[in-house]
Amino acid sequence: MSMTLDFLIKGGSVITGDGKTHLEKAVIGLSRGELVVIAPGDPEPGLSAGHVIDATHCLVFPGIINAHAHNCVMGPSMPSGSAAPSQSEVNWQRNRHLLAGTTTLLNVCGLALPEELRIGDTHPLDIQVSTAHSPANIRSALSVDGKGLHQRHLQMTVETALLAGAKALGEVGGGQTLGGGAQEYKFIPQAVRRHTGRDIHPRIARRLRDAVVGRYLRPEDGANDEQLQDELVACGLADILDPAAARNLILASVMPSVELALAGFEEIARCAERTGYPAIFHNSTPSVKTLLGVAERYPKATLIAGHSNHPMFQPREAVDYAVALKRRNVIIDVSTLDCTTTRWRNDPANLDALVEAGCVNTISTDFAGGHWDTIPEALHRIIRKRQMDPAAAIALATGNVARTFPQLAGDRGFIENGKRADLVIADHANCARIRHVLIKGKLVVSDGVVLSDG
Numbered sequence: 001m002s003m004t005l006d007f008l009i010k011g012g013s014v015i016t017g018d019g020k021t022h023l024e025k026a027v028i029g030l031s032r033g034e035l036v037v038i039a040p041g042d043p044e045p046g047l048s049a050g051h052v053i054d055a056t057h058c059l060v061f062p063g064i065i066n067a068h069a070h071n072c073v074m075g076p077s078m079p080s081g082s083a084a085p086s087q088s089e090v091n092w093q094r095n096r097h098l099l100a101g102t103t104t105l106l107n108v109c110g111l112a113l114p115e116e117l118r119i120g121d122t123h124p125l126d127i128q129v130s131t132a133h134s135p136a137n138i139r140s141a142l143s144v145d146g147k148g149l150h151q152r153h154l155q156m157t158v159e160t161a162l163l164a165g166a167k168a169l170g171e172v173g174g175g176q177t178l179g180g181g182a183q184e185y186k187f188i189p190q191a192v193r194r195h196t197g198r199d200i201h202p203r204i205a206r207r208l209r210d211a212v213v214g215r216y217l218r219p220e221d222g223a224n225d226e227q228l229q230d231e232l233v234a235c236g237l238a239d240i241l242d243p244a245a246a247r248n249l250i251l252a253s254v255m256p257s258v259e260l261a262l263a264g265f266e267e268i269a270r271c272a273e274r275t276g277y278p279a280i281f282h283n284s285t286p287s288v289k290t291l292l293g294v295a296e297r298y299p300k301a302t303l304i305a306g307h308s309n310h311p312m313f314q315p316r317e318a319v320d321y322a323v324a325l326k327r328r329n330v331i332i333d334v335s336t337l338d339c340t341t342t343r344w345r346n347d348p349a350n351l352d353a354l355v356e357a358g359c360v361n362t363i364s365t366d367f368a369g370g371h372w373d374t375i376p377e378a379l380h381r382i383i384r385k386r387q388m389d390p391a392a393a394i395a396l397a398t399g400n401v402a403r404t405f406p407q408l409a410g411d412r413g414f415i416e417n418g419k420r421a422d423l424v425i426a427d428h429a430n431c432a433r434i435r436h437v438l439i440k441g442k443l444v445v446s447d448g449v450v451l452s453d454g
Protein backbone atom coordinates (compact mmCIF):
# COMPACT_ATOMS: atom_id res chain seq x y z
CA MET A 1 0.00 0.00 0.00
CA SER A 2 1.44 3.41 -0.87
CA MET A 3 0.42 6.48 1.09
CA THR A 4 1.74 10.03 1.26
CA LEU A 5 1.56 11.75 4.61
CA ASP A 6 2.28 15.30 5.79
CA PHE A 7 4.54 14.04 8.58
CA LEU A 8 6.13 10.75 9.48
CA ILE A 9 7.66 10.27 12.91
CA LYS A 10 9.78 7.13 13.14
CA GLY A 11 12.08 5.34 15.54
CA GLY A 12 10.58 6.78 18.74
CA SER A 13 9.30 5.05 21.83
CA VAL A 14 5.59 5.91 21.96
CA ILE A 15 3.25 6.40 24.92
CA THR A 16 -0.32 6.70 23.69
CA GLY A 17 -2.00 8.44 26.66
CA ASP A 18 -4.44 5.65 27.57
CA GLY A 19 -2.52 4.94 30.79
CA LYS A 20 -1.27 1.51 29.68
CA THR A 21 0.18 1.47 26.15
CA HIS A 22 3.92 2.02 25.72
CA LEU A 23 5.28 0.89 22.32
CA GLU A 24 9.03 0.24 22.39
CA LYS A 25 9.38 1.55 18.82
CA ALA A 26 6.63 2.82 16.55
CA VAL A 27 5.73 4.87 13.48
CA ILE A 28 3.26 7.74 13.62
CA GLY A 29 1.79 9.25 10.46
CA LEU A 30 0.01 12.62 10.25
CA SER A 31 -2.28 13.91 7.55
CA ARG A 32 -4.38 17.11 7.53
CA GLY A 33 -3.83 17.76 11.22
CA GLU A 34 -4.88 14.28 12.30
CA LEU A 35 -3.17 11.07 13.34
CA VAL A 36 -3.73 8.50 10.61
CA VAL A 37 -1.07 5.82 11.14
CA ILE A 38 0.17 4.31 14.39
CA ALA A 39 2.10 1.07 13.93
CA PRO A 40 4.77 -0.73 15.94
CA GLY A 41 8.25 -1.16 14.43
CA ASP A 42 9.71 0.58 11.36
CA PRO A 43 7.76 2.31 8.54
CA GLU A 44 6.31 0.10 5.79
CA PRO A 45 8.19 0.52 2.47
CA GLY A 46 5.20 2.20 0.73
CA LEU A 47 4.91 4.98 3.30
CA SER A 48 6.25 8.43 2.37
CA ALA A 49 5.78 11.88 3.80
CA GLY A 50 6.49 15.57 3.15
CA HIS A 51 8.50 15.73 6.36
CA VAL A 52 10.16 12.98 8.37
CA ILE A 53 11.20 13.31 12.00
CA ASP A 54 13.68 10.74 13.24
CA ALA A 55 12.68 10.21 16.87
CA THR A 56 15.29 7.58 17.68
CA HIS A 57 16.23 7.84 21.39
CA CYS A 58 13.15 9.98 21.94
CA LEU A 59 9.90 9.49 23.79
CA VAL A 60 6.78 10.49 21.83
CA PHE A 61 3.55 11.25 23.68
CA PRO A 62 0.33 13.24 23.14
CA GLY A 63 0.46 17.02 23.58
CA ILE A 64 -0.11 17.95 27.21
CA ILE A 65 -3.51 19.35 28.20
CA ASN A 66 -3.06 21.73 31.11
CA ALA A 67 -6.53 22.39 32.50
CA HIS A 68 -5.56 24.68 35.38
CA ALA A 69 -3.33 27.63 34.47
CA HIS A 70 -3.48 31.40 34.93
CA ASN A 71 -2.33 34.67 33.34
CA CYS A 72 -2.25 33.40 29.75
CA VAL A 73 -5.03 35.79 28.66
CA MET A 74 -5.16 39.60 28.66
CA GLY A 75 -8.35 39.69 30.69
CA PRO A 76 -9.13 39.89 34.44
CA SER A 77 -6.47 37.93 36.27
CA MET A 78 -7.27 35.25 38.86
CA PRO A 79 -10.58 34.63 40.68
CA SER A 80 -9.92 38.02 42.33
CA GLY A 81 -10.58 39.74 38.95
CA SER A 82 -7.27 41.58 39.31
CA ALA A 83 -5.86 43.86 36.59
CA ALA A 84 -5.06 42.05 33.32
CA PRO A 85 -1.47 40.89 32.87
CA SER A 86 0.65 42.73 30.28
CA GLN A 87 1.21 41.42 26.76
CA SER A 88 4.83 40.64 27.70
CA GLU A 89 3.73 38.64 30.77
CA VAL A 90 1.17 36.72 28.70
CA ASN A 91 3.74 35.93 25.98
CA TRP A 92 6.23 34.71 28.56
CA GLN A 93 3.64 32.44 30.20
CA ARG A 94 2.46 31.08 26.82
CA ASN A 95 6.02 30.37 25.64
CA ARG A 96 6.94 28.63 28.88
CA HIS A 97 3.88 26.38 28.63
CA LEU A 98 4.46 25.54 24.97
CA LEU A 99 8.16 24.81 25.49
CA ALA A 100 7.12 22.46 28.29
CA GLY A 101 5.00 20.40 25.89
CA THR A 102 1.58 21.91 26.65
CA THR A 103 -0.47 22.08 23.46
CA THR A 104 -3.90 22.84 24.99
CA LEU A 105 -4.24 25.19 27.93
CA LEU A 106 -7.29 26.18 29.94
CA ASN A 107 -6.90 29.59 31.53
CA VAL A 108 -9.01 29.25 34.69
CA CYS A 109 -8.85 32.80 36.04
CA GLY A 110 -12.59 32.50 35.45
CA LEU A 111 -13.64 36.11 34.87
CA ALA A 112 -11.85 36.68 31.54
CA LEU A 113 -14.06 36.42 28.45
CA PRO A 114 -13.71 34.19 25.37
CA GLU A 115 -13.39 37.36 23.22
CA GLU A 116 -10.31 38.37 25.27
CA LEU A 117 -8.48 35.25 24.03
CA ARG A 118 -8.00 36.95 20.68
CA ILE A 119 -6.08 39.93 22.08
CA GLY A 120 -2.52 39.52 20.79
CA ASP A 121 -3.32 35.97 19.80
CA THR A 122 -0.90 34.83 17.14
CA HIS A 123 0.59 32.28 19.51
CA PRO A 124 0.49 28.64 18.40
CA LEU A 125 -0.57 27.30 21.84
CA ASP A 126 -4.29 26.38 21.86
CA ILE A 127 -5.62 28.52 24.73
CA GLN A 128 -9.20 28.46 25.99
CA VAL A 129 -10.98 30.06 28.95
CA SER A 130 -13.30 28.87 31.68
CA THR A 131 -16.15 30.86 33.19
CA ALA A 132 -17.02 31.58 36.82
CA HIS A 133 -19.37 34.50 36.11
CA SER A 134 -21.87 33.83 38.89
CA PRO A 135 -23.10 36.48 41.36
CA ALA A 136 -21.19 35.24 44.43
CA ASN A 137 -17.94 34.77 42.50
CA ILE A 138 -18.10 38.29 41.10
CA ARG A 139 -18.92 39.76 44.54
CA SER A 140 -16.06 37.76 46.05
CA ALA A 141 -13.61 39.12 43.43
CA LEU A 142 -14.77 42.68 44.12
CA SER A 143 -14.36 42.19 47.87
CA VAL A 144 -10.62 41.43 47.53
CA ASP A 145 -9.59 43.27 44.34
CA GLY A 146 -11.65 43.40 41.08
CA LYS A 147 -9.47 46.06 39.41
CA GLY A 148 -9.53 44.13 36.11
CA LEU A 149 -13.33 43.90 35.99
CA HIS A 150 -15.24 46.16 33.59
CA GLN A 151 -18.93 46.41 32.79
CA ARG A 152 -18.73 43.57 30.24
CA HIS A 153 -17.26 41.20 32.84
CA LEU A 154 -19.72 42.20 35.53
CA GLN A 155 -22.71 41.66 33.21
CA MET A 156 -21.51 38.29 31.89
CA THR A 157 -23.25 35.10 32.99
CA VAL A 158 -21.96 31.53 32.93
CA GLU A 159 -24.53 30.55 30.28
CA THR A 160 -23.59 33.42 27.95
CA ALA A 161 -19.87 32.74 28.38
CA LEU A 162 -20.41 29.05 27.50
CA LEU A 163 -22.33 30.08 24.37
CA ALA A 164 -19.43 32.39 23.46
CA GLY A 165 -16.99 29.47 23.71
CA ALA A 166 -15.85 29.01 27.33
CA LYS A 167 -14.90 25.34 27.78
CA ALA A 168 -15.41 24.68 31.51
CA LEU A 169 -16.61 26.28 34.75
CA GLY A 170 -14.34 27.72 37.44
CA GLU A 171 -11.92 28.20 39.02
CA VAL A 172 -14.33 28.69 41.88
CA GLY A 173 -12.50 30.31 44.78
CA GLY A 174 -8.80 31.03 44.63
CA GLY A 175 -5.75 31.76 46.71
CA GLN A 176 -6.77 35.42 46.80
CA THR A 177 -10.32 34.83 48.03
CA LEU A 178 -9.64 31.76 50.22
CA GLY A 179 -6.53 32.84 52.11
CA GLY A 180 -4.13 30.74 50.01
CA GLY A 181 -1.13 31.32 47.75
CA ALA A 182 -1.89 34.81 46.46
CA GLN A 183 -2.61 36.02 49.99
CA GLU A 184 0.89 34.79 50.92
CA TYR A 185 2.77 36.25 47.96
CA LYS A 186 0.63 39.32 47.19
CA PHE A 187 -2.18 40.59 49.40
CA ILE A 188 -0.75 40.09 52.93
CA PRO A 189 2.70 41.47 51.93
CA GLN A 190 0.95 44.48 50.34
CA ALA A 191 -1.04 45.08 53.52
CA VAL A 192 2.09 44.79 55.71
CA ARG A 193 3.92 47.17 53.40
CA ARG A 194 1.08 49.72 53.49
CA HIS A 195 0.94 49.54 57.28
CA THR A 196 4.66 49.37 58.15
CA GLY A 197 6.67 50.18 55.01
CA ARG A 198 8.46 46.85 55.25
CA ASP A 199 8.59 44.00 52.69
CA ILE A 200 8.02 40.47 53.97
CA HIS A 201 8.68 37.06 52.37
CA PRO A 202 5.62 34.96 51.46
CA ARG A 203 6.71 32.36 54.02
CA ILE A 204 6.44 35.01 56.74
CA ALA A 205 2.98 35.97 55.42
CA ARG A 206 2.01 32.28 55.71
CA ARG A 207 3.21 32.13 59.33
CA LEU A 208 1.25 35.24 60.27
CA ARG A 209 -1.91 33.94 58.60
CA ASP A 210 -1.56 30.57 60.35
CA ALA A 211 -0.99 32.30 63.68
CA VAL A 212 -4.06 34.55 63.38
CA VAL A 213 -6.68 32.32 61.72
CA GLY A 214 -5.09 28.85 61.43
CA ARG A 215 -5.00 26.70 58.28
CA TYR A 216 -8.83 26.47 58.19
CA LEU A 217 -9.29 30.27 58.37
CA ARG A 218 -11.18 30.17 61.68
CA PRO A 219 -10.30 33.20 63.83
CA GLU A 220 -11.29 31.15 66.91
CA ASP A 221 -8.33 28.81 66.15
CA GLY A 222 -5.90 31.74 66.27
CA ALA A 223 -3.06 32.32 68.73
CA ASN A 224 -3.59 34.44 71.87
CA ASP A 225 -1.76 37.76 72.28
CA GLU A 226 1.22 36.19 74.03
CA GLN A 227 1.68 33.47 71.38
CA LEU A 228 1.21 36.00 68.60
CA GLN A 229 3.85 38.27 70.18
CA ASP A 230 6.28 35.30 70.18
CA GLU A 231 5.50 34.66 66.51
CA LEU A 232 6.10 38.34 65.65
CA VAL A 233 9.48 38.15 67.39
CA ALA A 234 10.34 34.92 65.50
CA CYS A 235 9.32 36.57 62.21
CA GLY A 236 11.43 39.68 62.95
CA LEU A 237 8.38 41.95 62.97
CA ALA A 238 7.98 42.74 66.68
CA ASP A 239 9.52 46.20 66.22
CA ILE A 240 6.81 47.30 63.79
CA LEU A 241 3.68 45.25 64.65
CA ASP A 242 1.99 44.48 67.97
CA PRO A 243 -0.40 41.49 68.27
CA ALA A 244 -3.56 43.60 67.86
CA ALA A 245 -2.27 45.34 64.73
CA ALA A 246 -1.05 42.05 63.20
CA ARG A 247 -4.41 40.40 63.92
CA ASN A 248 -6.40 43.27 62.36
CA LEU A 249 -4.20 43.33 59.31
CA ILE A 250 -4.54 39.58 58.62
CA LEU A 251 -8.28 39.51 59.31
CA ALA A 252 -8.87 42.47 56.97
CA SER A 253 -6.80 40.95 54.18
CA VAL A 254 -7.99 37.34 54.37
CA MET A 255 -11.53 37.10 55.73
CA PRO A 256 -13.91 39.44 53.80
CA SER A 257 -13.95 37.28 50.62
CA VAL A 258 -14.12 33.84 52.26
CA GLU A 259 -17.89 33.47 52.74
CA LEU A 260 -18.60 34.84 49.26
CA ALA A 261 -16.06 32.51 47.63
CA LEU A 262 -17.63 29.51 49.37
CA ALA A 263 -21.13 30.62 48.27
CA GLY A 264 -19.81 30.45 44.69
CA PHE A 265 -19.26 26.68 45.08
CA GLU A 266 -23.00 26.05 45.26
CA GLU A 267 -23.81 28.29 42.29
CA ILE A 268 -21.21 26.71 40.01
CA ALA A 269 -21.86 23.08 41.04
CA ARG A 270 -25.54 23.58 40.25
CA CYS A 271 -24.56 25.07 36.89
CA ALA A 272 -22.22 22.14 36.17
CA GLU A 273 -25.04 19.66 36.70
CA ARG A 274 -27.45 21.68 34.56
CA THR A 275 -25.06 22.36 31.64
CA GLY A 276 -22.93 19.19 31.59
CA TYR A 277 -19.70 21.22 31.63
CA PRO A 278 -17.00 20.20 34.13
CA ALA A 279 -16.33 22.60 37.02
CA ILE A 280 -12.98 23.30 38.69
CA PHE A 281 -12.90 24.17 42.39
CA HIS A 282 -10.13 25.60 44.54
CA ASN A 283 -9.47 22.70 46.93
CA SER A 284 -7.74 23.63 50.19
CA THR A 285 -8.41 23.49 53.93
CA PRO A 286 -11.01 26.31 54.08
CA SER A 287 -12.94 24.98 51.06
CA VAL A 288 -12.74 21.17 51.12
CA LYS A 289 -15.82 20.63 53.32
CA THR A 290 -17.87 22.89 51.06
CA LEU A 291 -16.63 20.90 48.07
CA LEU A 292 -17.62 17.62 49.74
CA GLY A 293 -21.05 19.14 50.36
CA VAL A 294 -21.71 20.16 46.76
CA ALA A 295 -20.40 16.79 45.51
CA GLU A 296 -23.07 15.17 47.69
CA ARG A 297 -25.83 17.48 46.42
CA TYR A 298 -24.89 17.40 42.70
CA PRO A 299 -23.89 13.79 42.02
CA LYS A 300 -24.43 14.07 38.25
CA ALA A 301 -22.01 17.00 37.83
CA THR A 302 -18.34 16.56 36.83
CA LEU A 303 -16.51 18.31 39.66
CA ILE A 304 -12.74 18.71 39.79
CA ALA A 305 -10.87 19.24 43.05
CA GLY A 306 -8.14 21.59 41.83
CA HIS A 307 -4.60 21.42 43.24
CA SER A 308 -5.56 18.78 45.81
CA ASN A 309 -1.93 18.91 47.01
CA HIS A 310 -2.51 22.51 48.20
CA PRO A 311 0.10 23.53 50.79
CA MET A 312 -2.55 24.45 53.38
CA PHE A 313 -3.15 20.68 53.78
CA GLN A 314 -0.85 18.36 55.68
CA PRO A 315 0.02 15.23 53.62
CA ARG A 316 -2.26 12.92 55.64
CA GLU A 317 -5.17 15.37 55.36
CA ALA A 318 -4.65 15.81 51.61
CA VAL A 319 -4.95 12.04 51.13
CA ASP A 320 -7.91 11.55 53.49
CA TYR A 321 -9.88 14.33 51.80
CA ALA A 322 -8.95 13.07 48.33
CA VAL A 323 -10.26 9.62 49.25
CA ALA A 324 -13.51 11.13 50.55
CA LEU A 325 -13.89 13.29 47.42
CA LYS A 326 -13.19 10.34 45.11
CA ARG A 327 -15.93 8.38 46.87
CA ARG A 328 -18.27 11.16 45.68
CA ASN A 329 -16.86 10.87 42.12
CA VAL A 330 -14.88 14.11 42.31
CA ILE A 331 -11.85 14.18 39.96
CA ILE A 332 -8.60 14.68 41.89
CA ASP A 333 -6.30 17.15 40.17
CA VAL A 334 -2.85 17.98 41.52
CA SER A 335 -0.79 21.00 40.50
CA THR A 336 2.94 21.28 40.10
CA LEU A 337 2.91 24.72 41.79
CA ASP A 338 6.55 25.41 42.73
CA CYS A 339 6.76 21.97 44.38
CA THR A 340 9.26 19.99 42.34
CA THR A 341 12.27 22.01 41.25
CA THR A 342 11.69 25.62 42.33
CA ARG A 343 10.55 25.14 45.96
CA TRP A 344 10.16 28.85 46.57
CA ARG A 345 7.29 28.39 49.00
CA ASN A 346 6.22 24.77 48.56
CA ASP A 347 7.62 21.26 48.70
CA PRO A 348 6.50 17.95 47.13
CA ALA A 349 5.29 16.20 50.33
CA ASN A 350 1.56 16.46 49.50
CA LEU A 351 2.11 15.60 45.83
CA ASP A 352 4.12 12.50 46.78
CA ALA A 353 1.52 11.41 49.33
CA LEU A 354 -1.36 11.69 46.83
CA VAL A 355 0.54 9.95 44.01
CA GLU A 356 1.68 7.14 46.31
CA ALA A 357 -1.86 6.67 47.63
CA GLY A 358 -3.06 6.22 44.02
CA CYS A 359 -5.45 9.17 44.34
CA VAL A 360 -4.42 11.33 41.39
CA ASN A 361 -6.50 11.58 38.20
CA THR A 362 -4.99 14.63 36.47
CA ILE A 363 -2.08 17.06 36.77
CA SER A 364 -1.87 20.78 35.94
CA THR A 365 0.47 23.65 36.76
CA ASP A 366 -1.69 26.29 38.50
CA PHE A 367 0.34 29.50 38.92
CA ALA A 368 2.29 29.71 42.21
CA GLY A 369 2.95 33.43 41.77
CA GLY A 370 4.40 32.69 38.31
CA HIS A 371 6.97 30.25 39.73
CA TRP A 372 5.14 27.11 38.54
CA ASP A 373 7.25 24.09 37.67
CA THR A 374 6.45 22.31 34.42
CA ILE A 375 4.19 19.29 34.14
CA PRO A 376 6.87 17.07 32.51
CA GLU A 377 9.29 17.95 35.35
CA ALA A 378 6.74 16.54 37.80
CA LEU A 379 6.09 13.53 35.55
CA HIS A 380 9.82 12.83 35.26
CA ARG A 381 10.06 12.95 39.03
CA ILE A 382 7.12 10.54 39.41
CA ILE A 383 8.68 8.15 36.86
CA ARG A 384 12.20 8.36 38.31
CA LYS A 385 10.94 7.68 41.83
CA ARG A 386 8.98 4.71 40.41
CA GLN A 387 5.77 6.06 41.90
CA MET A 388 4.05 5.22 38.58
CA ASP A 389 5.15 3.64 35.30
CA PRO A 390 5.71 6.06 32.39
CA ALA A 391 2.46 5.17 30.57
CA ALA A 392 0.35 5.82 33.67
CA ALA A 393 2.23 9.01 34.54
CA ILE A 394 1.87 10.52 31.05
CA ALA A 395 -1.88 9.78 31.08
CA LEU A 396 -2.30 12.18 34.04
CA ALA A 397 -1.50 15.04 31.67
CA THR A 398 -3.05 13.72 28.45
CA GLY A 399 -5.75 11.03 28.15
CA ASN A 400 -7.15 11.49 31.66
CA VAL A 401 -7.54 15.24 31.11
CA ALA A 402 -9.20 14.70 27.70
CA ARG A 403 -11.75 12.34 29.29
CA THR A 404 -12.50 14.81 32.10
CA PHE A 405 -12.89 17.83 29.78
CA PRO A 406 -14.69 16.60 26.63
CA GLN A 407 -15.71 20.10 25.50
CA LEU A 408 -12.09 21.28 25.77
CA ALA A 409 -10.19 18.24 24.53
CA GLY A 410 -12.51 15.45 23.38
CA ASP A 411 -10.69 15.24 20.03
CA ARG A 412 -7.15 14.94 21.44
CA GLY A 413 -5.04 13.62 24.33
CA PHE A 414 -4.41 10.18 22.81
CA ILE A 415 -2.13 8.85 20.07
CA GLU A 416 -4.95 7.15 18.24
CA ASN A 417 -6.29 7.11 14.68
CA GLY A 418 -8.48 10.15 14.01
CA LYS A 419 -7.31 12.20 17.01
CA ARG A 420 -5.92 15.69 16.55
CA ALA A 421 -2.20 15.53 15.81
CA ASP A 422 -0.90 17.22 18.97
CA LEU A 423 2.42 15.54 19.82
CA VAL A 424 5.48 15.98 21.99
CA ILE A 425 8.87 14.49 21.18
CA ALA A 426 11.19 14.45 24.21
CA ASP A 427 14.42 12.94 25.52
CA HIS A 428 13.61 9.29 26.34
CA ALA A 429 15.62 9.47 29.59
CA ASN A 430 13.94 12.69 30.74
CA CYS A 431 10.49 13.57 29.44
CA ALA A 432 10.99 17.16 30.66
CA ARG A 433 13.55 17.84 27.90
CA ILE A 434 11.17 18.77 25.09
CA ARG A 435 12.68 18.75 21.61
CA HIS A 436 9.76 19.07 19.17
CA VAL A 437 6.07 19.94 19.59
CA LEU A 438 3.33 19.60 16.97
CA ILE A 439 -0.15 21.12 17.17
CA LYS A 440 -2.84 20.11 14.65
CA GLY A 441 -0.09 18.42 12.63
CA LYS A 442 2.02 21.56 12.44
CA LEU A 443 5.53 21.83 13.91
CA VAL A 444 5.40 24.66 16.49
CA VAL A 445 8.53 23.87 18.52
CA SER A 446 11.57 22.56 16.66
CA ASP A 447 14.76 21.53 18.48
CA GLY A 448 13.56 23.45 21.54
CA VAL A 449 12.70 26.73 19.78
CA VAL A 450 9.19 28.20 19.36
CA LEU A 451 8.47 28.71 15.67
CA SER A 452 6.51 31.90 15.02
CA ASP A 453 3.39 31.31 12.93
CA GLY A 454 3.44 34.91 11.69
Ligand SMILES: [Zn+2]
Pocket residue numbers: 171173174175281282283306307
Ligand atom coordinates in the same frame (compact mmCIF):
# COMPACT_ATOMS: atom_id res chain seq x y z
ZN1 LIG B 1 -6.80 27.64 43.20
